Amino acid sequence: MGVSLDKFKLGFFPTPLHGLKNFSALYPGYKVFIKRDDHTGLATGGNKTRKLEYLIGDALAKGADTVITGGAQQSNHCRQTAAACNMAGLKCHLLLGGDSPGEHTGNLLLSNILGATIHYTGAQRKGEDMGLLAGQLSAKGHTPYIIPYGGSNIIGAMGYFEAAGELKTQLDQKNLKIDYIFFASSSGGMQAGLMLGKAMHNLGATLMPIRIDKQETEGKSLEDNIRDLVLEGIHTLDIQDTTSLDSTPMIRGYEEAGYGVVTRHEKEAISILARHEGILLDPVYTGRAFYAMMHHMEKGLLEAGTNVLFWHTGGIPANFNYAENLIDQ
Numbered sequence: 001m002g003v004s005l006d007k008f009k010l011g012f013f014p015t016p017l018h019g020l021k022n023f024s025a026l027y028p029g030y031k032v033f034i035k036r037d038d039h040t041g042l043a044t045g046g047n048k049t050r051k052l053e054y055l056i057g058d059a060l061a062k063g064a065d066t067v068i069t070g071g072a073q074q075s076n077h078c079r080q081t082a083a084a085c086n087m088a089g090l091k092c093h094l095l096l097g098g099d100s101p102g103e104h105t106g107n108l109l110l111s112n113i114l115g116a117t118i119h120y121t122g123a124q125r126k127g128e129d130m131g132l133l134a135g136q137l138s139a140k141g142h143t144p145y146i147i148p149y150g151g152s153n154i155i156g157a158m159g160y161f162e163a164a165g166e167l168k169t170q171l172d173q174k175n176l177k178i179d180y181i182f183f184a185s186s187s188g189g190m191q192a193g194l195m196l197g198k199a200m201h202n203l204g205a206t207l208m209p210i211r212i213d214k215q216e217t218e219g220k221s222l223e224d225n226i227r228d229l230v231l232e233g234i235h236t237l238d239i240q241d242t243t244s245l246d247s248t249p250m251i252r253g254y255e256e257a258g259y260g261v262v263t264r265h266e267k268e269a270i271s272i273l274a275r276h277e278g279i280l281l282d283p284v285y286t287g288r289a290f291y292a293m294m295h296h297m298e299k300g301l302l303e304a305g306t307n308v309l310f311w312h313t314g315g316i317p318a319n320f321n322y323a324e325n326l327i328d329q
Contacts, residue, residue, distance in 0.1 A: 014169070017036070030297050044079075047160075048076060066092070069093075095127050119133065126215075154192075195226070208293070
């Protein structure tokens with residue numbers, strides 16, 4: 001398969017793991033902790049840093065001089081890819097959905113500042129035309145490397161396979177047991193990596209992935225994408241005990257408003273964590289997933305007396321693009 005074993009260092013690890021004392025007081029019977037991948041350090045941080053260490057490493061190993069990826073205009077993945085390319089000395093092309101806006105804010109502003117070449121692709125917001133652009137660049141003498149939507153292939157998933165081991169070490173050092181891990185699941189690479197890492201590192205917590213986007217990717221459901229990555233990972237990593245990988249967890253019902261649509265739920269989650277712990281979420285991914293965790297605890301859907309972890313995947317720059325949705329009028 002050709003997974004590069006040589007990572008290209010981009011972030012600061014391990015990321016912090018700590019308790020949310022003030023927030024936990026709102027939910028008697030639960031102790032809530034947070035894993036701070038908003039502190040990975042790459043262009044304001046975020047979970048894509050872990051994936052990109054492997055993806056950029058692979059691009060360099062294959063002699064690429066240019067990286068192509070795609071996403072929405074407020075893509076955290078695209079912003080971090082542009083920064084990673086600068087660190088690695090690679091050109092970066094971003095295919096972003098929609099038309100060129102009158103004003104550049106949030107992640108789009110940062111992607112511009114970072115110097116990425118941006119192509120606006122209308123209704124195509126998941127990099128559907130990356131292969132076409134790669135062919136055009138190859139014809140001009142470049143050596144392009146395509147990073148899929150969200151960095152979610154088996155190479156990118158290795159970042160969260162490794163992260164599961166990092167978390168296990170931190171929990172052992174703190175003599176702490178986590179019962180549930182909540183996180184946003186959108187393109188599937190993070191979830192596949194955590195599933196594989198949980199199996200390999202004997203991480204006993206129940207994964208609670210919150211589906212963020214109801215739209216399929218290249219005609220495949222999110223669950224199918226994750227399943228394919230897990231099966232590839234089992235072979236690549238030679239995982240013997242696959243019992244915990246027989247099913248693909250996914251929590252639905254919180255994505256019905258649509259991708260990137262801010263409702264009162266995301267706004268509530270962002271406000272509560274900010275005002276009780278001084279920690280910022282984002283309106284697209286972590287705000288939605290954090291609300292889902294709050295809802296589960298409020299309704300008693302989790303076993304009482306348990307420890308709950310929220311894996312913060314970053315995305316803070318998007319708040320500036322959604323300002324009108326987040327401020328009380």
